[in-house]
Amino acid sequence: SAVISQKPSRDICQRGTSLTIQCQVDSQVTMMFWYRQQPGQSLTLIATANQGSEATYESGFVIDKFPISRPNLTFSTLTVSNMSPEDSSIYLCSVASTGNQPQHFGDGTRLSIL
Amino acid sequence: QQQVKQSPQSLIVQKGGISIINCAYENTAFDYFPWYQQFPGKGPALLIAIRPDVSEKKEGRFTISFNKSAKQFSLHIMDSQPGDSATYFCAASRPTGAGSYQLTFGKGTKLSVIP
Numbered sequence: 284s285a286v287i288s289q290k291p292s293r294d295i296c297q298r299g300t301s302l303t304i305q306c307q308v309d310s311q312v313t314m315m316f317w318y319r320q321q322p323g324q325s326l327t328l329i330a331t332a333n334q335g336s337e338a339t340y341e342s343g344f345v346i347d348k349f350p351i352s353r354p355n356l357t358f359s360t361l362t363v364s365n366m367s368p369e370d371s372s373i374y375l376c377s378v379a380s381t382g383n384q385p386q387h388f389g390d391g392t393r394l395s396i397l
Numbered sequence: 398q399q400q401v402k403q404s405p406q407s408l409i410v411q412k413g414g415i416s417i418i419n420c421a422y423e424n425t426a427f428d429y430f431p432w433y434q435q436f437p438g439k440g441p442a443l444l445i446a447i448r449p450d451v452s453e454k455k456e457g458r459f460t461i462s463f464n465k466s467a468k469q470f471s472l473h474i475m476d477s478q479p480g481d482s483a484t485y486f487c488a489a490s491r492p493t494g495a496g497s498y499q500l501t502f503g504k505g506t507k508l509s510v511i512p
Contacts, residue, residue: 284443314497325486325504326441331497339497375440379498385431386500388440 285310287389289376295395296366303362304392306376311356316386317349318375326375332359366396400424401489403503410510416474418506420487423468427489431500432461432472435484444485445472477510484508 286309296302306315317329330340330351338351353359363370373393377386402421410416420430429448433441447454447461447470454461460473474481487503 287440316500326502328499328501331493331499333497339493377440385443385446387443388433390438390440 284385284387285312285378285380287376287378287387289374289389289392291392292390293393293395295397297397298367300366301362301364302366302394303360304374304376304394306359306361306378306389308357308378310380312378313356313381314379315353315359316377316379317351317359317361318377318388320373320375320391322373329361329374363394366394368396370394371396400501401487401503403487403506405506406504407507408509410474410477410508412477412479412510412512414477414510416472416477416481416508416510418472418485418487418508419469420471420489420503421467421469422489424489424491425468426491427501428492429490429498430461430463430470431488431490432459433486433488433502435486435505441486474508477508479510479512482508482510 288307290305315332318326320326328341329344330338332338332351332353350362373391375391377388379386431446432444434444435441445456445459449465458475463470485506488500493499
């Protein structure tokens with residue numbers, strides 16, 4: 284399966300600032316996804332980022348708060364904007380090579396907002 | 398509305414025993430059912446998956462049983478080991494149009510295998 288690297292692995296940020304999380308894959312993939320996971324909780328899909336199209340956001344998540352870039356088939360970024368303590372969470376990137384194929388996850392970015 | 402219901406929330410099993418985790422779904426558009434294993438500080442790792450045209454899939458000590466008519470599926474871990482202690486998530490995938498798919502996760506089961 285693909286090797287997925289996320290940067291940073293963790294960060295502590297000030298309220299009101301923004302952080303960009305990077306997701307790099309070692310092979311070309313059609314679909315990339317961004318999830319949020321509160322510690323001890325399940326995963327919630329933020330958005331789907333397919334190369335060549337605009338990201339599709341799930342209910343409760345908006346582009347102004349979570350802008351996403353997908354410049355090529357191996358890379359994507361998620362920005363968490365104007366952060367508040369409620370944004371403290373684990374943010375995970377996942378990838379699928381094509382269609383209805385298994386999703387594989389990175390190890391996540393652990394974000395704390397003071 | 399939670400679309401994939403998972404139980405139990407936590408499970409304690411003796412070493413060598415069988416761990417069983419159950420999931421149920423409502424949406425008949427789901428057509429792929431993976432299980433993920435997550436260790437603390439790590440991302441979820443795909444463990445085993447099944448499509449609804451088969452009733453059972455086995456990989457080593459891990460078996461998925463799938464009941465399409467009941468819209469239920471379960472994970473069985475045979476000969477459970479302390480190294481299996483982790484959180485397990487069931488999930489269900491459905492097409493969302495334009496060749497894309499969406500995974501919906503259960504709430505997770507924290508498994509502890511005690512020596």
